[in-house]
Amino acid sequence: MCQHCNYVRSLKSSGLGYTPNRLKVLEAVGRNSAPASAQDLFAALRRTSRINRVTVYRILDLLVENGLVERLSGGGRTFFYGLAASEHHPWHAHFYCKICGSLVCLSPESLPVDDVALRGSLPGKIEGLQIRVDGVCQGCLRAAGGAASTPPAGAQG
Template identity: 35%
Template sequence: MTANDLARQLRERGARVTPARLRVLALLRGASRALSHREVEEALAGEVPVDRVTLYRVLDWLVEQGLAHKLADEMRVFRFSAASSADRPHGTHAHFVCDDCGKVFCLDDVQPEAPRLPEGFATTQVEYSVHGHCAACNPSEPHK
C-alpha cells in the first residue's frame, strides 16, 4: 500500500493527514504481527521520533476509525494491528497469541461470526483469540 493510499484512507475519515498518522498506519500495515506501543515507538524512533503522547493518540484514533485493532494480552499490554479491508462488521477479527513469547499475530483467514445478542444489546467489537505456540516457539517444529 502506497503513502497515497494510506493518506486517502485518512482523508476518507475526515481527518488531517499528519506525518505521525501516516507513519504509524504504514508501520502497522507492514507488520507481520500485532505490535505493542513500545514496539511501535521503537520502530519509529529512527529519523524523526514520534513523542509518546502523540503516539497514544494516533493509535487510539486509528482504532476508533476502524483502521486498526487493539487487543490486550494476558499481561494487559495492548497490541495494535492494521485492520484489513476484509474485516467484518463490528470489528470482528481473530488473533493468534503465542503463550511462550507473547507475540500476537492477525489471522486474516479466520472470520469469526458475531454472536446473537439479547434484544436491546448492540455489538461494537468481537475479540477472538487462539492461544498456542507460534512457529518460532513450537517445540515440535524445527526453528528456522
C-alpha cells in the same frame, strides 16, 4: 507496506483527517505482518523520525477510535495494534503464545465467522470482533522439548 491501502485516503475518509504524524503511525502499523505493541511501533518510528512517545500513543488511540486500527489484547497488559479489517484486509483471529507473549495472525479461513448470521442474531450494531486463540507457539514448544506429547491449547495457566 501494503500496496492496496491508500493511507492518506483512509485517514481523510475516516473523519480523523490527515497529518504527517498520523500517516507515519498508520504506515508503521501497516508495515508489520503481525500486530505490534505500542513500544515496538514507537521504536520503529524513532529510527526514521523525531516523533515522541506520547504522540505515538495518542495517535494510536485516535486510529483505534476511528476504526482504522484494531487494538488486540495479549495475555497481560500488553496491547497489540494491527490494521482493522477492511476490503483488502479480511477479518481474522489471532494466536497468542502465553510463553513468549507473541501474537500472530491466523489465516481468515482457519477460523471463519459467519458475520451475516452474527449480525442477524444481535439487536445492536457490531463495531468490532476479536477472537484470540491462546496456547504455546512452535518455537516455545521446541524450546521446552516436549512438542509431540503436549497439546498446545487447553493447558491450565
